[in-house]
Amino acid sequence: MEKIRVGLVGLAQGWYATLYSRACAQMRDVAFVGVCDLGASEAYVQACAETSAAAFAAELGVPLVHDFDALLAHEPHALIITSETADHHRHAVPAIEAGIHVFIGKPMTTSLAAAQAIVAAAERQPSVVVLPGEPARYEDGMIEARARLQEGQIGRPLVAHVYVNHLAMTNHAWEMSAARSGSPLIEFGSYPADLAEWIVGAPITSVYALADNFCTPQIEGPDNVKMLCRHQNGAISTLGVYSSITWDYPFLGLEIIGERGCLRADYHNYPVYVHRKDAVLVSSPRYSPMNAREIEHFMDCVRGRATPVITPQEYVSTIRVLEAAQRSIAHGQPVEIARGET
């Protein structure tokens, strides 16, 4: 049986790039065909990935190429795109149009226009797998929280508080540039924005946001953001991007209030709690290798064994929320989000 030929595009998102590629390269039905560093300097790759492109390609036993077309010449069936976030669509769109499956490191894009370009390409190529990265969708606490909600344990969600905690990225200039990375609002705000819509089960229709840079002056833009959101079904949520403390603090957390009870969950060090009129239900805490699960899921989709847990269309919704938050921060007004369009 022919192996699935996989290539890596970019080492800017170095942690993702190396983790996804190593996981993929170990799969028995995968042939890793090449690493493309997009012409980045050794110092750039070292800062982003804590290795050199040459060393990483050698580790995988594959050729190192320096431009995107050279990687396509190795005829990959699938690409892992971990270039700078603002460049994701520049690699994703031509790959999709060439019939190549793509996994795109989180966040999918920094702008709505770029996200829409990926969606348009995906809609022209319905047989191509286009999976945006969104690790929280693979985290046990969040999965369990959503499953319990879908079982109706607290009725329909009415109110939510969702946060992500992640220090601002400062390894390389591109991470500190709002134009290239989206800054923490886009880089990490995608977690609560996506989770809130996923778990509440209704899109966000209005956003008011406040933000400031408290402790990372070397980055452009705010390092902490708070958003006040209304959902299409009338639910209200508050979203937080916390960026001032290490990962000892839970990476993700949520508090959901439904028609018949409340649910709380933090990242994997903590259990999920469901409070109902008659009882408190507590789950066991579990460790969730989110990123390994993401790439396993992508490959299962490529193999035709799974359907993507998140679509680029859903990611457009997330980007709409975050762009609305940016406009709200700039203008000091609540911003309505037009719905019913992609």
Place this chain on the structure above:
Amino acid sequence: MKQVRIGFIGCGEIAEMHREALARIPEAALCAVHDRDTGAAEAFAAREGVQAVGDAAALLADASLDAVYILTRHDSHPELTMRAVAAGKAVFCEKPLALTVAEADAVVSQVESAGATVMVGFSHRWDPVVRRAKAWADRQATPPMTLHVSFVTSPFLESWAGLPDEGGGVFHCLGSHAVDLAQYLMGRAFTRVEATQARLRLPEPYLPDTAALLLQADDGALASVLLHDHAPVSYIQYDTGEDSHLLRAELFGDGWAVVIDSLSRLRCYDAQGCHEVAVRCDSRIERFGILAENQHFVQCVLQSAPPSPGVRDGASVVALIETAAKTAQSRWGRIPQHEAIAAARNWS
């Protein structure tokens, strides 16, 4: 030992908690009570062995009383506070100080010109878990910069509390506690506020029952507040306060955080990692801060010291709440009404 002789105006549920607290303070003596429901006052008085007074004016005119507690519906707080001050009493006024800025300002003006001792009952400042969190935050090298507070209740707003004229609904009933806590924990006054609201459970004529606020101080410090009246009894544990999630808070500084996970549990994070603190209390009035705020008030009366929180704290909260409610009405369009409101009302 000098005792502070106290009269209550209002004999509802909160009066019972204050009575329980005062009974544990040797320097305090509850002597008289009044309620516009004469039967309620007489039952309370008979139970406690104190005098029932037929009208508020008579209680205020009782020269033997040093202090008066205003424990009535919210709309009457400013008028009764001012009448008590005019009668020369020290005053403990339950939150909110008033339902409008104009009324709150009038109270501040009169209290300050009279030099009266007036305390506002923001009891959750006094929760032992909040005190521990605040003390831990104050020991850090950098000040707090962001905060989230969820303040939630089991359904009670389907009463006078949820009506616009008497209670002020979710903004005044829940929001005044949460906004005061936010200013207390952050150690700053907020100067900017935005809010949105929803009607998720209560029909008209009750006010919308759910709200969320964002607040910002002049130095940029941020807070979010989530308020709702939909929590099940197991979440609030109102009878005992044990492991109550009535309020939850996440407070952050540069490199540190403290989480009020419940009224019994803190999680503190710093460079050494996370440590959890169990906060033990022997009663509901201790856990909900009622005992400590009463002890503070009685001591302030005995020593003629200014209480904290005082009327300026109360007025500051009224101003933020009034602005929040206005932004929620004027800047967010139609108030959402949950599609399942009728069904949702049946769950409890």
